[in-house]
Amino acid sequence: MNTIFLFALAFVGGVFLAVQGGLNAQLGVLLKNPLLASLVVFFTSACYALLVVAVSVKDVPTLPQLRQIPYHLWFTGGLCSVLGIGLYYYTIPKLGISTMISLGLCGQLIFSVIAGHFGWFNLPVQPVDYQKTIGVIAMIVGIILINR
Secondary structure (H helix, E strand, O other): OOOHHHHHHHHHHHHHHHHHHHHHHHHHHHHHHHHHHHHHHHHHHHHHHHHHHHHOOOHHHHHHHHHOOHHHHHHHHHHHHHHHHHHHHHHHHOOOOOHHHHHHHHHHHHHHHHHHHHHHHHHHOOOOOOOHHHHHHHHHHHHHHHHO
């Protein structure tokens, strides 16, 4: 796949995350509980994912393959998801969607630069350099301008 297409997919994915944040924050307000909204959203997401997997996955992992997966990988991603999404649903109605998304993206960007620099999570090492530092500073300045 060419890089432009992948960039476009990432951009569209970001649009979907912003849309779902706004819609699901409304759900959290109406349910009077952002964690209950998270539960509803994760349940419906699981149903959609199950449907797509049932239609598209050809090779199902074997039991020995499943046993090789470290236990923490089965649970920690879900914990991070429920905490992150729950916080989105809680803060969007209080801060507004542009403020929440910009601050959330800033947190993701700063953490990802640090994690990439050290190669955390068995991902490729991407050392912090001058360009990345300028990019992070530009992002922070942009967030300040967005939220003034």
